[in-house]
Amino acid sequence: MEVTIKYFSVFRALTNRVEENINLAAGATINDLLEYLVKEYGRKMEEMLFSRKKLKGYIRITINGKIVRNVQEYELHDQDNLYLIVALAGG
Template sequence: MKVKVKYFAIFRELTNKREEELEVKEGATVKDLLEALAEKYGKKFKDIVFNGAVSDRLIMLLDGVNIYSLNNLETKLNENNVFVILPPVGGG
């Protein structure tokens, strides 16, 4: 099944893409998707985004909902989900 991944800020620089569609197996989770992305984009992606665990400073949305309010890394993916990775945001 296909999942769209959208990148912003530093993640666009890491991937050289604004977005992409990835093929994932039926029953895949957010963790499976992040492992596939880490494998595809290498050490820098792993260091910043996912190296077995996710930085709690990152914002990850699945169809507009923060994964932390769903089932975190064990959230199941569905056909045509949109997954967004956002860097930490500050303001003042």
């Protein structure tokens, strides 16, 4: 299956892309996608995403416009659109 991922802020700088299409095995989870990104983009991507193998609290992932909770085990589907965002807020 193929999913589309759009990058924001730091991730756009890390990947040097605005978005990309990624092929994954059927039944792949978001965790599988993130592992692919780490493999593709290396240590900096891993540091940005994970702390002790847990997704950092301020990383926000949306699928088809909806923010996803319990994100790592979420199963992806063909043609899903994902956003990868570092979430800050006001002050």
